[in-house]
Amino acid sequence: MGRIAYVNGRYVPHGMAQVHIEDRGFQFADSVYEVIAVQGGHLIDGDEHLDRLERSLRELTITSPMSHRSLKLVIRELLRQNRITYGSIYMQVSRGQADRDFPFPEGLKPTLVMTAKRLKPFDYKLLYNGVKVVSIADIRWKRCDIKTVSLLAGAMGKTFAKKQGAFEAWQIDAQGFVTEGTASNAWIVNSDGTLITRALGADILGGITRKAILKLAHKEGLKYVERAFTLEEAKAAQEAFTSSSTMFIRPVVQIDDSKIGTGEPGEFCLKVIKLYGDYMEQQT
Amino acid sequence: MGRIAYVNGRYVPHGMAQVHIEDRGFQFADSVYEVIAVQGGHLIDGDEHLDRLERSLRELTITSPMSHRSLKLVIRELLRQNRITYGSIYMQVSRGQADRDFPFPEGLKPTLVMTAKRLKPFDYKLLYNGVKVVSIADIRWKRCDIKTVSLLAGAMGKTFAKKQGAFEAWQIDAQGFVTEGTASNAWIVNSDGTLITRALGADILGGITRKAILKLAHKEGLKYVERAFTLEEAKAAQEAFTSSSTMFIRPVVQIDDSKIGTGEPGEFCLKVIKLYGDYMEQQT
Numbered sequence: 001m002g003r004i005a006y007v008n009g010r011y012v013p014h015g016m017a018q019v020h021i022e023d024r025g026f027q028f029a030d031s032v033y034e035v036i037a038v039q040g041g042h043l044i045d046g047d048e049h050l051d052r053l054e055r056s057l058r059e060l061t062i063t064s065p066m067s068h069r070s071l072k073l074v075i076r077e078l079l080r081q082n083r084i085t086y087g088s089i090y091m092q093v094s095r096g097q098a099d100r101d102f103p104f105p106e107g108l109k110p111t112l113v114m115t116a117k118r119l120k121p122f123d124y125k126l127l128y129n130g131v132k133v134v135s136i137a138d139i140r141w142k143r144c145d146i147k148t149v150s151l152l153a154g155a156m157g158k159t160f161a162k163k164q165g166a167f168e169a170w171q172i173d174a175q176g177f178v179t180e181g182t183a184s185n186a187w188i189v190n191s192d193g194t195l196i197t198r199a200l201g202a203d204i205l206g207g208i209t210r211k212a213i214l215k216l217a218h219k220e221g222l223k224y225v226e227r228a229f230t231l232e233e234a235k236a237a238q239e240a241f242t243s244s245s246t247m248f249i250r251p252v253v254q255i256d257d258s259k260i261g262t263g264e265p266g267e268f269c270l271k272v273i274k275l276y277g278d279y280m281e282q283q284t
Numbered sequence: 285m286g287r288i289a290y291v292n293g294r295y296v297p298h299g300m301a302q303v304h305i306e307d308r309g310f311q312f313a314d315s316v317y318e319v320i321a322v323q324g325g326h327l328i329d330g331d332e333h334l335d336r337l338e339r340s341l342r343e344l345t346i347t348s349p350m351s352h353r354s355l356k357l358v359i360r361e362l363l364r365q366n367r368i369t370y371g372s373i374y375m376q377v378s379r380g381q382a383d384r385d386f387p388f389p390e391g392l393k394p395t396l397v398m399t400a401k402r403l404k405p406f407d408y409k410l411l412y413n414g415v416k417v418v419s420i421a422d423i424r425w426k427r428c429d430i431k432t433v434s435l436l437a438g439a440m441g442k443t444f445a446k447k448q449g450a451f452e453a454w455q456i457d458a459q460g461f462v463t464e465g466t467a468s469n470a471w472i473v474n475s476d477g478t479l480i481t482r483a484l485g486a487d488i489l490g491g492i493t494r495k496a497i498l499k500l501a502h503k504e505g506l507k508y509v510e511r512a513f514t515l516e517e518a519k520a521a522q523e524a525f526t527s528s529s530t531m532f533i534r535p536v537v538q539i540d541d542s543k544i545g546t547g548e549p550g551e552f553c554l555k556v557i558k559l560y561g562d563y564m565e566q567q568t
Contacts, residue, residue, distance in 0.1 A: 005305060007305060015304075017304065017305045017306075018302035018303060018304055018305060019302060019303065019305055019310060020299075020301065020302055021289060021291060021301045021302060021303055021376075021397045021399070022301075022399070023310070024439075025310050026303060026307070026309050026310045026315070026376075026378075026433070027317075027376065027433055027435070028433060028435040028436060028438075028439045029313035029433055029434050029435060029436045030435075030436055030439055031310070033311075060436075060440070090384060092305075092310075092311065094310075100374060100399070100401075102435070102438055102439050102441075102442035102443070102466055102467050103439070103442045103443040103445075103446040104439060104443055113305045115305070115306070115384070117384075137426075139425055139426035139427060140425050140426075141423055141424050141425045141434070141436075141437055142421075142423035142424075143423060143437075148436055149310070149311055149312060149313055150313050150425070150434045150436050151311070151312040151313060151314075151386070152312060152313045152314055152344075152425075152432055152434050153425055153427075154312075154386055155308075155312045155314055155386050155387070155388060156344070157386075158386035158387045159386070159387040159388055161387075162387040182386055183386050
């Protein structure tokens, strides 16, 4: 059986899953999305993701396509039809279809599409491998707190990273501070053993994994602070890592040409990976 | 006969014109577009638009879907099938369809869609009506010189303008300078009778109508300069107008709560409208 996707109330073969060319998601990037990890058939922080989706929709005054309860039913059914126990759910909501015009009409029926993807189960060992990141200028718009599909800058940045043999690109604002990765939040640990990540604001996405890590750090009594850090501070850090819902937590052992700490994943990061792995296990 | 659209080699009823949900135009705003005015069956500055499309594609390393010659054949056929003599052509090229991933794979087959819309013929008189614009913060990304579908900021801005009873929103950068409208270039005429519009750069789109106006001003020996101007300078200007390929040239008689000049369309603007109207007529 081939892959099945969900489009506006119907489960359809992936190859036939389409939206109209005048969908505002296609013509105006007038659309938001979420990606949720699935472990052992369970959604990781599913409610958090649906809450964030709700916030994104509200910020753009896009109508919510259905209740969280209904969204979860669609997710379950899509996982079932695709026989996925470990993987991810991608869901996208656009403002809907309308004759092309910059101003959006009121009362459009939102477009909802969903796909499910099979991935390998979370493996602590795999995540212990350090990765390289490269720095790039942050050229994105000024509402990165909304999870929209205005992702061209990120797509270009990550393509650049890949060509450099890097796992991710960290974006640097006009003042020289790291905002976040193209699809992950950025973290460092300084020589005091303090975990540092940029505070929430319009210039970064409030990552669900970011939130979970802060919660776990608090619970464990680890030192942490939410503040901006420069690229130079990151390069001089003891440890660094990058986090996202589907890549989980990856130790960063090199930024551009600078080795981070010993050049191997550090203890703080490995501890966070362990805590996060356990946190996910509790949800399954 | 209903509206016909073009999608990847086929002419299809508008209602059935679709792209795949994993088209990168839908998931990543990884897509560029052009809108060309059609007057008396002729494309206005058609070659200029196709050249700009080519540049947008090149900047994003998206493969060109076909030659200019072939694009023009598709345009002609679409106009014919829709029986349009006065209107506009919308064409959009995305990087193509691929399993969702930030980095884009090489060698994707680009998606090409086109629609044609019927509009009223260019009417000098209609354009003599002054319009109001409102100012908004420019929150867009830093590559506005590429005509991508990353248009959410513009869509929000123009929706805001419409709610304020305004025709357009002019965007203001962090230094207080006007960049451009959400879908038009911004112009003022100062007390010396000098026409002023922002110089080309990454923060504005190089409008085709903007280019034509500068060419006409040069030919007519009108005083003009390409430089940034502040919102305050605009409010204190003798005249102002906003230009685009499908709205042509609209006199701006009010910015926010400030009346511009006499509060009526000024002579310079009316002259430009006349010159531009004649310029278009020469192409038909």
